[in-house]
Amino acid sequence: MLTRDADAFLGFARHCAADFGPATARAAFLVSPEGFQRAEQSARDNRYMAAAERFDADAALAEHRQLHSALAQDVPVIAFAGNPATPDAVFPNNVFATTPGQLIVGRMRHPVRQREAERPDIRRYFTDVMGYAERDLSGQPHPCELTGSLVIDRARGLGFCGLSERCDEAGAALMHEAFGLRATLMFPLAPGEYHTNVLLAVLAGRAALICPAGFADPRIPGVIAELYGDLAVSLNVNEQAAFAGNAIALSERRVWMSEAASTALTAGHRRQLQEGAGFAVGCVPLAALEHGGGSLRCCVAEIF
Template sequence: MITRDPRAFVEFARGLAPDFGPACARAAFLVAPDGFALAEQSASDNAYMDLSVAVDPARASAQHRGLQSALAQDLPVVCFPGDPAAPDGLFPNNVFATGPGRLLVGRMRHPVRQREAERPDIRGFFSGLLGYEEIDLRRQPGVCELTGSAVIDRARGLAFAGLGERCDEAGARALHAALGLRGTLLFDLAAGEYHTNVVMSVLAGRALVVAPSGFADRAVADALAEIYAPHVLVLAPAQKAAFAGNCIALRPDRVRMSAAGAAALSAGQRTGLADAGFELAPVPLDEIEKAGGSLRCCVAEIY
């Protein structure tokens, strides 16, 4: 099913067992923020970036190493070197995504990000070392910045694709087909939003973190909450701006979120995560967040 009808999608999703695949990745990879800088092209449609802000490359690198060290407590983590000519390269989940035995290469909107998809080391790691089939979505119509543009429930085989500057319907359909998903819900992001994974996250297939202000139609966010109730954290706009929605569960009992995002949560929301079976494990990333993304954006999952 690929639809824009949230009610039809909820009824479809409710009938699915969480048996599509593992809810959490088996490994992950990062790309170091070598030559950390703000990309002017990306700032043109990323409201979370401010080009007037000074950045500290050494501090960004230190925080990124801290992130790798933290994530290594959850699962195996590989880190590839960065490329100063590709300043957004530290957010590889927009360019690369995986399914069992396959590597997807995304079709990026901005030229400064399109060069990331050419990296022979990352592509060779999957094709040559792991023997994954490469599916290059750049050869197909549409724009889709993969797991930035679409949040995927791996347990049920569902995608939630927010349409905007960086994802259109053709791109979302290509992602759906490449991962062999059961269902994809298409919806419009609110004006000024660039990626779905900033406004929502599905945690290990059993909980939802969602910021209704990030949706053009709040009814879509309300419908999604029905799928994951009672384990739903509804974020206020200020919490979304602190990147509380840009979180990820890389193991079934732990949620990784930036320190700023975690600090923005209320006591009740923290209790809600605990009731859903999750330990909240923050990582300081405020320097990296100046580039308009946060923890989940840095993590490319390996399935």
């Protein structure tokens, strides 16, 4: 099912068992922020990006090393070298994603990011070393920025796809098919929002972080929340601005977010995650990297 009909999606999705696949990744990869600087093309439709003078490449590299070390507590994590010619490459999850045995390469909107998809080292790591098949969407005309635009409940095979300049309906259909999902709900993001994963995180298939203000249709957050019940955490605008929605669970026991996001969490929302969902809240200082317009989840490409 691929639909914009929230009622039809909810009617189908609430009956989907958590037997589609593993709820969390078995490993992850990062791309180092070499030459980290403002990408002017990406800044056209990313309101979260800071002014050029606020970028600090050395600080970003130091934070990235801490991120690598922290995430490695939960799963094996590898890091590919960055390239100053691709300053947004620190956010590889928009370009590369996996399902078991398959690498998916997305089609980025901006040319500066389209260059990332051409990297032979990342492609060959998966095809030659890991033995994965490759599904290459990068050459077709429809933007589909993978797990930036499409948030996936891997346990139940459900997709939540925000439509914006970074992903149109045709791109959503291509991703739905490439990931082999049971059902995908499409919906427009609010004006000024660019990626769904800044507004929504599904954590190990059992909990969700939702930023209602980021959705154009105010009913959509409620539909998503119905699927996760008491473990749906509705974040306020301050938590959203601090990237609390840009989080990830790489294991059943912990959710990772930036230090700023963790600080912004209300006491009640922290209790929902810790006592309700059973997640420890891990955090990493990422102030320099967040000037690039994304946060912790954006930095992490999952390996299933």
